[in-house]
Amino acid sequence: MSLVDKIVEEPAKEELDRINAELEDATPQEIIKWAVDRFGDGLILACSFGGISGMAILDMAVKIKPDIDVFYIDTDFLFPETHQTKEEAIKRYGIKPIAFKTKLTPEAQAEKYGDELWKRNPDLCCHIRKVEPTREALKGRSAWITGLRRDQSSTRRNVRPVEWDYKFGLYKINPLAYWNEREVWRYIFKHNVPYNPLHDQGYPSIGCTHCTSPVYGSEDSRAGRWAGTGKVECGLHIKLPQTESSSQ
Known part of the structure; x- marks a missing residue:
């Protein structure tokens, strides 16, 4: 139960x-x-203004709806470049x-849990600053x-275009499930889509300032997120069984 x-x-x-x-070759x-035809105004798009996937999808989506x-x-710890990208998207797309x-x-948070919670318990920090706000965003x-x-x-190798999100109790649509990074960049450049300038500084995946670092060589594109902690997901997209403890 969600x-x-x-x-x-x-x-x-x-x-x-x-x-x-049906959507395998779509x-x-x-x-x-x-998704627009199926869910109408019940559909909402999540865009972090950090990743290229979200920007490409935003460009596609506003042309359709x-x-x-x-x-x-807004975790309170976003990069200035992320806010800059958001403002560029607002001007470009009228969103x-x-x-x-x-x-x-x-x-x-520091008073309640101690300073630099992201260092000592990054899962809890993400839960407070990302998961619970997302839960609010998806209500209704x-x-x-x-x-x-x-x-x-x-952790994302089995992603499909349409999934059921047990964590939040609704459908999850992943339009780029089968695309790779090169295809996304090709779309970005072809359509002159604005993107976060940190990508040009070695940041393939961008989150909060405290938990994001550049990636070098052949490392996983998300290796710069929570580096050295063993953590690979913020908690939004971890698959859960049909029941979930409120403490997760």
Whole structure:
């Protein structure tokens, strides 16, 4: 049972298999169009203004549904370049991205949990500053669009275009599931899509200032996230069974 009020029922595995079989050869734009037609205003797009996948999807989505709802999570620790990219996207696409953030200020978090929680317990820090605000963002929604790709990390190798999100109790749409990084960059350059300038400084994956570092050589593109901690996901996209403890 999800911790948010579900407004759509979980589909049977056979139904998800059928949908993904139908979309197996679909373009990202066709997947987005399918989601728009299926979920209408119940659909919302998550864009961090950090990753290239999210920017490519944003460009595609506004061409299909110009008034699509867009949200981002303001952790209070975003890079200035991320805010810059958001402002460029607002000017370019005429969007009004909705910011969601925890009510716990950085100062209040330090007072409650101690200084630099991200160093001592990055899972808890992400839960407070990313997972719970996302839960709020998805309330009342039937589906959300994400930038997940199979090539991003070992934890994402089985991503499919349409999934059921047990954590939040709605459909998860991954239009770029089968694309690789080169294909995303090709789209970015072909369509002159704005992207976070930190990508040109060795940051293939961009999160919070305290937990993001450059990546070198042949390292995994997400190796710069929580480097040295063993952590590879913020908690938003970890697959869960059908029940979840509120402490997770």
